[in-house]
Amino acid sequence: MNNKEEAGHMYNAASGGGTAYVTRTAAFLAGGEWRQRLRMGAVSCRQGQGARVAAPHKQGGNIQSPWPRGWKSFWSGVGTTRSGLEELWGLRGHQYLHQEPLEPAPLLVEKSLSKWPVPQFINLFLPEFPIRPLSRQQQLKILGLVAKGSFGTVFKVLDCGQKAVFAVKVMYKVKVLQRDTLRQCKEEVSIQRQISHPFVHSLGDNWQGKRHLFIMCSYCSRDLYSLWSTVGCFAEASISIFAAELVLVLCYLHDLGIIHRDVKMENILLDERGHLKLTDFGLSRHLPREARAYTICGTLQYMAPEVLSGGPYNHAADWWSLGVLLFSLATGKFPVSAENDHVAMLASVTHCDYEILSSLNQQLSLLLQELLSKNPFHRPHYLHHFQVHPFFRGVAFDPELLQKQPMNFVMEAQATQPSSLESMPFKDFDYELKSFLVHPSPA
Numbered sequence: 414m415n416n417k418e419e420a421g422h423m424y425n426a427a428s429g430g431g432t433a434y435v436t437r438t439a440a441f442l443a444g445g446e447w448r449q450r451l452r453m454g455a456v457s458c459r460q461g462q463g464a465r466v467a468a469p470h471k472q473g474g475n476i477q478s479p480w481p482r483g484w485k486s487f488w489s490g491v492g493t494t495r496s497g498l499e500e501l502w503g504l505r506g507h508q509y510l511h512q513e514p515l516e517p518a519p520l521l522v523e524k525s526l527s528k529w530p531v532p533q534f535i536n537l538f539l540p541e542f543p544i545r546p547l548s549r550q551q552q553l554k555i556l557g558l559v560a561k562g563s564f565g566t567v568f569k570v571l572d573c574g575q576k577a578v579f580a581v582k583v584m585y586k587v588k589v590l591q592r593d594t595l596r597q598c599k600e601e602v603s604i605q606r607q608i609s610h611p612f613v614h615s616l617g618d619n620w621q622g623k624r625h626l627f628i629m630c631s632y633c634s635r636d637l638y639s640l641w642s643t644v645g646c647f648a649e650a651s652i653s654i655f656a657a658e659l660v661l662v663l664c665y666l667h668d669l670g671i672i673h674r675d676v677k678m679e680n681i682l683l684d685e686r687g688h689l690k691l692t693d694f695g696l697s698r699h700l701p702r703e704a705r706a707y708t709i710c711g712t713l714q715y716m717a718p719e720v721l722s723g724g725p726y727n728h729a730a731d732w733w734s735l736g737v738l739l740f741s742l743a744t745g746k747f748p749v750s751a752e753n754d755h756v757a758m759l760a761s762v763t764h765c766d767y768e769i770l771s772s773l774n775q776q777l778s779l780l781l782q783e784l785l786s787k788n789p790f791h792r793p794h795y796l797h798h799f800q801v802h803p804f805f806r807g808v809a810f811d812p813e814l815l816q817k818q819p820m821n822f823v824m825e826a827q828a829t830q831p832s833s834l835e836s837m838p839f840k841d842f843d844y845e846l847k848s849f850l851v852h853p854s855p856a
């Protein structure tokens with residue numbers, strides 16, 4: 414996996430080939446307009462991501478939101494290096510910089526944070542990331558690395574107390590602040606706390622240690638991308654079930670005033686019965702129906718033209734992403750091949766007349782054309798549009814009924830192909846986590 418940061422952009426070569434991508438519209442807006450949008454609160458809350466990826470000189474100190482000023486002044490006092498933090502915390506030496514080779518199933522432990530008054534470096538992450546007693550963390554044993562995303566590293570852990578397996582996303586506090594993504598991290602957990610839906614992967618727990626933020630969910634051994642990589646094209650009957658499940662989730666989120674902004678196969682986990690769970694709210698934000706966003710973010714191949722061009726855009730962008738996803742499930746390939754950045758991607762999307770295979774059934778072709786309409790107003794966006802769509806004839810838009818539909822091919826693929834997540838070797842363990850793991854002395 415390969416992280417690259419360049420002026421104005423950041424892309425992370427994710428396991429699935431999808432690239433989580435964030436930048437700001439600053440490059441596209443005159444400074445005055447940009448400042449005005451900030452003042453009006455019209456710029457998406459992904460300001461943090463933008464600052465993380467946009468070259469400071471490009472923005473010329475124009476962004477005057479109170480938050481960056483606040484933490485930056487704090488930061489300048491502390492220094493941005495790890496040693497600065499260690500000094501701040503008195504975290505010197507061996508205790509947290511343990512460099513011994515890792516053994517299987519270490520404990521996921523970071524020293525407890527119970528001193529009073531609460532230092533700013535803890536306070537900043539409250540209340541969304543509460544402090545947990547050390548005993549809570551000591552119950553977690555790391556079983557392996559699941560994935561290294563652009564915002565954090567996901568581990569498979571065993572909760573010895575609950576005797577259950579979970580996935581924990583670990584984010585380095587220093588990086589969160591350096592990249593100006595605190596606000597988005599908080600938004601991620603507050604959105605995940607707010608939502609409860611059969612096709613959304615719900616948040617189990619989240620907390621902070623001295624150096625890291627932790628987001629824990631139940632563990633799913635397979636995601637849609639790995640299934641697609643194994644199976645290739647999906648049968649239309651299966652596509653209609655997955656599509657209906659995703660339509661229900663997206664309508665639910667949009668009705669709550671939430672835009673996901675990173676709908677892609679890698680962010681769709683599959684439960685033990687083969688039904689989906691949308692995950693990764695790391696780019697999501699609250700956006701009322703009538704509001705517009707401007708931040709260029711998402712995963713390039715799934716980003717709608719209006720997102721790639723810097724907005725304004727709204728929830729219709731999620732429907733475009735669904736179109737890309739369904740197109741890929743149906744044909745085994747993406748409608749437009751990946752480009753290196755959003756400018757090249759926009760050019761490709763604008764000029765490309767993707768060909769919908771004539772072998773696809775007409776109703777599915779129609780749905781794909783509608784979802785992949787370059788004009789966001791022409792995309793279907795209410796549940797009613799899908800319920801009456803000929804492609805969904807006979808499909809009940811009811812979570813309970815959908816969950817009863819057998820997804821045999823998923824189960825069969827799961828049985829015959831070892832999951833890529835399960836087979837990930839332990840030696841690929843994240844180097845950053847090594848530095849803060851405390852290895853228990855044998856009892």
Ligand SMILES: Nc1ncnc2c1ncn2[C@@H]1O[C@H](COP(=O)(O)OP(=O)(O)OP(=O)(O)O)[C@@H](O)[C@H]1O
Pocket residue numbers: 425427432433559560561562563564565566567579580582614630631632633634635636675679680682692693694695834
């Ligand atoms: N609960 C889970 N069970 C199994 N795998 C998971 C779980 N949560 C996340 N993953 C895997 O880890 C990957 C990265 O997680 P996540 O998307 O939350 O991190 P991220 O840093 O936001 O990544 P991205 O670069 O996609 O934005 C997911 O695409 C998924 O494959």
